[in-house]
Amino acid sequence: MSYPLKNNAKSVPSVASILQRLIKARSVTPNDAGTIAYLAERLSELEFNIEVIESNGVKNLIAHRKFGEGPIFSYSGHVDVVPATSDGWRVDPFSGDIIDGVIYGRGAADMKGSVAAMLTATKDFCNANIAKLGTFYWLITSDEEGEATDGSVLIAEYLQQRGVVLDACLVGEPTSHKHVGDTIKNGRRGAISGRFIVQGKSGHVAYPEFTVNAAHIAGELVTQLANLAWSKDEPGSKSTLQVTGLTVPNIVDNLVPATCEIMFNVRYSHGYKSHDICQRLTEVAQTINADIKVAWERPCESFYTGKKADNCFLSLVENVISQELGQYPSLSTAGGTSDGRFFANELTQVVECGVKNDTIHQVNEHVAIADLLAIEQIYKRVLFKYLGSE
CATH class of the missing domain: 3.30.70.360 (Alpha-Beta Plaits)
Structure with a gap:
């Protein structure tokens, strides 16, 4: 399906509208440009408890909702982006305009697209009439693309000070190669x-x-x-x-x-x-x-998530993708560093899974709406399997 360059929010799926809203915020590190407040408001509507930590111009969102006893799971991500000028772009890099079913803009793939998909998946899960268990965290920073001295490292310290030990953490970094879900990261160099x-x-x-x-x-x-x-x-x-x-x-x-x-x-x-x-x-x-x-x-620091004999989150993500795509993803630790290193330890399994990474940090960074819908479905299925009764 093709979408016009200038579009009405009603003409696109909810996840695409949210991504457009996030792209329009010029959240170049460390400025969150209002995105943290926007996410906090949306999550508060879903009965999450909200806390925002600020440090040296960085805003960090820590939101959680406890459904009952059970595993502690988190989405992790960032709303900050690298700078962009208009040179060479098909559209304004902070417009979120759509051409032929593809959303263009700085951060579309890295990683506002994943954040948008996480939000719609979270809404569907929280509103589902099923039994839920455990505790669900959102851990979002505006300091990932920079030196990362005031971002996820402070979130990890916050959790440690309060005795919160994550069982599993899904990081929304763009990991896919040729199609969504073909590659996930179970560690980083x-x-x-x-x-x-x-x-x-x-x-x-x-x-x-x-x-x-x-x-x-x-x-x-x-x-x-x-x-x-x-x-x-x-x-x-x-x-x-x-x-x-x-x-x-x-x-x-x-x-x-x-x-x-x-x-x-x-x-x-x-x-x-x-x-x-x-x-x-x-x-x-x-x-x-x-x-x-x-x-x-x-x-x-490097980190690595191996397989566990029981309640293995890595295996769960692999199985979800297999059910969605008909094939298992490749496991990789290649690429640059990520904030997953701040949450990974012997008790916490960290897996990175997101959209394609072939245009990140580039002129005309983009993500297809079809890919957004695919990663949204993966995130939602992970939630239902890990914290739900599915």
Whole structure:
């Protein structure tokens, strides 16, 4: 079905109208642009208890409704988006306009589409005349696309301080590849950036015997970093190190450089934690007879959700998708980091499932209405199976 560019909200499904409303909010990190208040109001109408935590311009929504004894389940997501200008876009990136059944706009796929589908699924579940059990949480932040220092990490601390232990968490990140539900994430690689600062001794290039060339030492270190083997890697989750910059200050062609800085980023398997990476790379630098210091930046821990013998949420999501699509999804830990790392632990199974990710952060980011309806149905079925009597 084709929809006109300018449309009436009544001409599209409810989930699409909600997504349009969210896209029109220019919620570039950390500004939520009213989206947290909008979601809080909608959830309050469904008898959720609402709390909003604010920190350094970030708003975090923690909403919950207790139906009775049973598992504690949460939807997790974010309403903030990366910036967008109008250059190259078919429509205004904050319009939510529809062309041929496709909604365009910043955040359409990452991840306001999932938030909209979660909201309509939640409404259908709460209004269903069935027996319900357990506690249902909504955990939404406006600080995922940035440094993530005032977002989900604070939500996780809030839950911990109140003794709330999630049994399962469904994160709405866009995970699908060719069609909705074909891939879900049951973990993520960790990430850490760093800088090696190599200190040598400057001098005239004609007399290298009186110098220590920091750039030469840096080259030796880069070679070792590029050839590292990662013995703790597991199938489907490979560690990689990329040198992202080499800097020599005050470059002139007759001066041996006294300093050289190596910038790098490591994406590491769930077989490692950030302290393992720091220790490993520090030991590599120590094998070189030189003055080398290291500074670490932005560690993001890896996480992994395996199968459980009983009440396995990962298996439940797999089965739901199989029933919806006729085939099981692929499991993956690839891609960048996500807020799932803040909620994953030995007691909480975290699964990421969302729409296609082929246009996220790009010009003309979009999601098909048919895909919205598909992910809405998956979210709803997960709810009915995990907290309902189905």
